[in-house]
Amino acid sequence: MRRYLLRKLLIYILTFFIAATLDWVLPRLVPGNPIQQLLAKIELQPGTYNATYKLYMHSFGFDRPWWDQYLSFWKALFHGNLGISIYDFPKPVTSVIADYVLFTLALLIPAILLAYYAGNKVGAMAARRKSLDNTVLPVGYLLTATAYPWLALLLAFLLAAGGIGHFFPISGGFAYGLLPNWDWAFVWSLMTHWFLPFLTLFLVAFGGWAIGMRNLIIYELESDYTHYLEALGAPSRLVRKYAYRNAMLPQLTGLALQLGVIVGGAIVTEVTFAYPGLGYLIFQAVGNDDYFLLQGIFLFIIVGVLAANFIVDIVYVIVDPRTRVGISGA
Amino acid sequence: MGLKVDQLRICYRTLRGDVTAVDDVTFDIADGEIMGLAGESGCGKSTLGNSLIRMDVRMRQLGGRVELDGAELPISDARAMRDYRFKVVSIIPQYAMSALNPTRRVGKMVSELLRSRGFDYKSALPEFERRVKLVGLDADILKRYPIELSGGMKQRVVMIVSTLLNPSLLIADEITSALDVSTQRAVGEMLLEFRDRNFVKTTMVITHDLSILAQVADTILIMYAGKLAEKARTDVVIGSPLHPYTQLLISSLPEVGVRHDEHTLVGIPGRPPPLLNPPSGCRFRDRCPFAFDRCAADPPFVEVQPGHSVACWLHADGVSPAGGAEQC
Ligand SMILES: Nc1ncnc2c1ncn2[C@@H]1O[C@H](COP(=O)(O)OP(=O)(O)O)[C@@H](O)[C@H]1O
Ligand code: SF4
Ligand SMILES: [Mg+2]
Numbered sequence: 272m273r274r275y276l277l278r279k280l281l282i283y284i285l286t287f288f289i290a291a292t293l294d295w296v297l298p299r300l301v302p303g304n305p306i307q308q309l310l311a312k313i314e315l316q317p318g319t320y321n322a323t324y325k326l327y328m329h330s331f332g333f334d335r336p337w338w339d340q341y342l343s344f345w346k347a348l349f350h351g352n353l354g355i356s357i358y359d360f361p362k363p364v365t366s367v368i369a370d371y372v373l374f375t376l377a378l379l380i381p382a383i384l385l386a387y388y389a390g391n392k393v394g395a396m397a398a399r400r401k402s403l404d405n406t407v408l409p410v411g412y413l414l415t416a417t418a419y420p421w422l423a424l425l426l427a428f429l430l431a432a433g434g435i436g437h438f439f440p441i442s443g444g445f446a447y448g449l450l451p452n453w454d455w456a457f458v459w460s461l462m463t464h465w466f467l468p469f470l471t472l473f474l475v476a477f478g479g480w481a482i483g484m485r486n487l488i489i490y491e492l493e494s495d496y497t498h499y500l501e502a503l504g505a506p507s508r509l510v511r512k513y514a515y516r517n518a519m520l521p522q523l524t525g526l527a528l529q530l531g532v533i534v535g536g537a538i539v540t541e542v543t544f545a546y547p548g549l550g551y552l553i554f555q556a557v558g559n560d561d562y563f564l565l566q567g568i569f570l571f572i573i574v575g576v577l578a579a580n581f582i583v584d585i586v587y588v589i590v591d592p593r594t595r596v597g598i599s600g601a
Numbered sequence: 602m603g604l605k606v607d608q609l610r611i612c613y614r615t616l617r618g619d620v621t622a623v624d625d626v627t628f629d630i631a632d633g634e635i636m637g638l639a640g641e642s643g644c645g646k647s648t649l650g651n652s653l654i655r656m657d658v659r660m661r662q663l664g665g666r667v668e669l670d671g672a673e674l675p676i677s678d679a680r681a682m683r684d685y686r687f688k689v690v691s692i693i694p695q696y697a698m699s700a701l702n703p704t705r706r707v708g709k710m711v712s713e714l715l716r717s718r719g720f721d722y723k724s725a726l727p728e729f730e731r732r733v734k735l736v737g738l739d740a741d742i743l744k745r746y747p748i749e750l751s752g753g754m755k756q757r758v759v760m761i762v763s764t765l766l767n768p769s770l771l772i773a774d775e776i777t778s779a780l781d782v783s784t785q786r787a788v789g790e791m792l793l794e795f796r797d798r799n800f801v802k803t804t805m806v807i808t809h810d811l812s813i814l815a816q817v818a819d820t821i822l823i824m825y826a827g828k829l830a831e832k833a834r835t836d837v838v839i840g841s842p843l844h845p846y847t848q849l850l851i852s853s854l855p856e857v858g859v860r861h862d863e864h865t866l867v868g869i870p871g872r873p874p875p876l877l878n879p880p881s882g883c884r885f886r887d888r889c890p891f892a893f894d895r896c897a898a899d900p901p902f903v904e905v906q907p908g909h910s911v912a913c914w915l916h917a918d919g920v921s922p923a924g925g926a927e928q929c
Contacts, residue, residue, distance in 0.1 A: 499700035500714065502655050503763070504686030509717045513702050520704070592704055592746050 272588060272595060279584050283577045290573045295344050298562040299337075305560040306333065309357045331355075344566075353570065354563030358555050364567035368549070372571065374444050375548030377465060379537050382472035387526060390480025395515050397481065398488035407481055414478025419536050420543040423471045430467075439466050444547040468544045472536055476529070483525055487518035520591050527583040530576050602670045604630040604653075604770055604803050609665030611645075611652045620876045621663065622648040624827040627902065630770075630803040630820075635796055637818030637835070638807045639850070641873055645827040646807045647695070650772040652676055653805075654690045670769055670802075687718060691768035691801075695775040697759040701747040708743030711762055725765065732761045732800075736791055753784050760791055764800045771801040777813050789816040811854055815839055820908075823847050826873045826884040829902045833909040843911045845889050883914065891915060 306327045315323055328334045331354075332343060347354065353364035397407035414422075423441075430436040440446070445460040491497060491514035500510050538550030545551060549568050556564040588594050611623035622645040630636045638646050652660060653667060653676060667674040669689065675681040682690075694700055702710050711729065712722035730740045736757045747755060756776065764771060773792065777785040795801050806818060814821050814835060821838040823830040823846065831844040842848050849869045871888040874880050883889070883896040895914040902912040 495694070495696040495699040496702040498696075499694055499759075500702075502686060502692050502694065503714060503718075504683045504688070505714055505717050506683075509713060513705070517702070517704055592706075593748055 275588070275594075276585065279581065283581055287573060287577055291345075291348070291570060292341075294566050294569045294573065295341060298565050301560070304333075305357045305562050306331065308560045309360060312360070348570075353567035356564045356567075357561040358559040358564055364563050367552070367564060368567055368571055371547055371549050371552045374546060375537060375541070375550065378469055378472060378541070378546070378548060379533065382469055382476060382537075383526075383530075383533055386473045386476035387480055387522075390477045391484045391519070391522060393477075394481040394484025395488050395511075395518070397485045398492070398514075399511065404485065407485065411478040411482040411485075414474050415482065417475060417478075419471055419475060419539045422474060423467065423540060423543045426467055426470055426474075438463055440464050441467060442545040464544075464546070468540045468546045471540050471543075472533070475536060476533055479529070480522065480525075483522055484518060487521055488514050491518050520587070523583060523587050523590065527580050527587075530579050530583075534572055534576060603632045603634065604805075605668040606653075607666045607668070609649070609652070609667060610663035611648055611656075612661050612663050613648075613659045614661060615659070615877070618877055619661075619663075621879075622827050622876055623652065626665070626824075626829055628822055628829070628832060630805060632802050633796060634819045635792065635804040635806060635817055637811075637814030637821040638805055638824065639809065639811055639814060639821060640824040640830070641869075642809055643873060643876075644824045645876070646809075646824055647774055649824070650692070650774050650805060650807050653770065654686055654692050654772060655679075655682065687714075687763075687768070688766045689768055690770045690772070691763045691766070693760050693763045693771065693773040693776050695778065697756045697776060698752050698779065700759050701755060703747050706744055706746055707750075707758055711743075711765075714762075715765075720766070729761070729765060732765070733758075735794070736761055753780065753787075756780070756784075756788065757791070760788070760795075764795055767800055769802045771795070771804045772807065773804065774807045775809070776806075777808065777810065785813055786816065789813055792817050811839070811850060823850070826879060827876050828884060829910070829912055830885070831909075831911045831913075833911075837909055843905065843909070843916050844913050845891050845915070846885050883912075 306324060309327065310320065310324060325334075332340055335343075351365065353368075356362050356364050356367045359367050393407060394411075397404040417425075427436065427439075427441045430439055440463060444464050445451070445457060446464075451457065488511075492510070497510055497514060500513070537548070538553060540546070541548040541550030542554050549572065553565065553568050555561075556568065606629070607627050609623055609626045610621060612619040612621040624645075626649060628636070638649065640646055648660070651657070652662065653674065656662070656676065656679065662677040667676050674685065674690070701707065705713070715722045715725055730743070733740055733742065738754060738757055742750060742754065742758065750758065760776075777788050780788060792804060792806065796804060806814065808814060811821075818835045820832065821835050822832040823838070823844065825846050831838065831842060831847045833842075838847060839851060842851055846869075853869060869888060874884055874887065880886070882898055883892070883900050886892045886896045889896070893914070898914075900912045900914045900917055902910055903917055904910045905916050
């Protein structure tokens, strides 16, 4: 089991290496130059543009050969240094990310966990009750197939039509007039701004888990071990317990596979609601040709997704005895 | 007392109509008897076996009655049958290799199953372990997961689990089909052992393979296209069968112990008729080398000698075809 996890870890490290390299290459393939963007923002003495440009190119290291830039990228990375943001010049990228990441985590973690939990429960119930199934199946398919911005708009519209739209603002992370401060007004503002983007992410993922669970349970209920239990008169309580547990395993694999997709959904959703998370920051970084910030955010996301995958791997080993048995080489 | 099945008819509801897979079937199995049920694939053997323990949603009982140990077995009443399953009627399924929940240790699964049926695992454990050893397994298999067991081990585990509560009737459906010859013999020995030790009272061994029946069965019932063809003691069925279908089955039987599959076993040309709207008259008529004009009517299943019944006009002296005068 330790060998298995070590092997997994090695694969994740390799993945990280490749992803980080791509993360370094890709922004450099995009046309445009961050120094030009930066200089356009500051007022310069007439006639000093060329000299200043050279100076900045040099201090950011953009005038060095590519391999040299690449090596310093890794060197800096190991020191936890992701460079200086151009969008929010001259703040370090890490502290810009730190300002935004909590919003993203506050959206993603509850949305992923609650959708996974509720989707599995409702899917299992749908597999048992025909009447519920007739609702869950079409609604689930509709939800998973819906594009995030679409659902976002629809939710905002529905709430407005229901007369409670003003409770749930559709833009920003908290009300403009407020200063970040742990008082009730601010916390309330945070929660109401959080609600719609959260609900959007939750609903799309929920639909997918519910349908997946429903189909898996129906499959498990047709399997040989189910038929054997039934032939021996086992009550449906036991039969369903086994089916649910066994159907959880592919769902868990699905969770690992879906993490990246969900993060992608969060980016789109944050942009739609101008919610100040990493997705929104990506949008800003792209608009400002901010290589370093973009790199930093993607690195952060890559590490986050890989770490979450690793956690799912560990959970899987714990819940599926077959992997444990297989791993110990029995 | 044993098992008495009387004029049982079971059909499958399908979109195209009813498929009567068990058609007017009557037979007995005495206490302590092992009856073999044989016939080509698709002739209704599993349907008959399953109907005695668990009808699936598409199955309907069209008629007949089943009696076990002197009391009616309510096979059509799924709720009432639940209490009989495992305790009174049990089954070793064809799919023994995949019958165990892959994510539960064997012992844990058995304990949950027993508890769910109101039995105490702790008090059943010594007997269970004794039987595990009896079939040549180590008691530590209870701590293992099914994937840690070989196919033969899983088969044996399922056999002892199914018979743990000493059922009156045991149905063993094609339990040797997936096994090699030496394992087949070992499984046969186990069935005999279970009977001799009174783990089970009556046993019905369903197979398309007559050679395993030669080893274990006291009597053999041959089915063809949902109907009974012949029933007699094993030595009579193997040695001097009367029904042309049985004769062809026996003559196509390779030397005992040679492995063969369903298709090479039955070297009889042609195929059984469809069970959805089957033809009238003897169902074997198309393939029967002895077919004659009387065979246009349905042959009755009659006892030609004590304990030997057959459904063929060649052996129905003095019986008129249903609904008509005897033809000459
Ligand atoms: N679920 C079903 N629906 C309709 N027909 C079925 C179903 N299961 C079996 N049958 C039909 O019933 C007949 C008997 O099947 P079965 O009892 O499985 O035969 P055997 O066990 O002798 O091979 C077959 O002709 C098959 O086509
Ligand atoms: S009744 Fe006729 S067709 Fe049927 S088995 Fe006998 S001889 Fe053959
Ligand atoms: Mg069968």
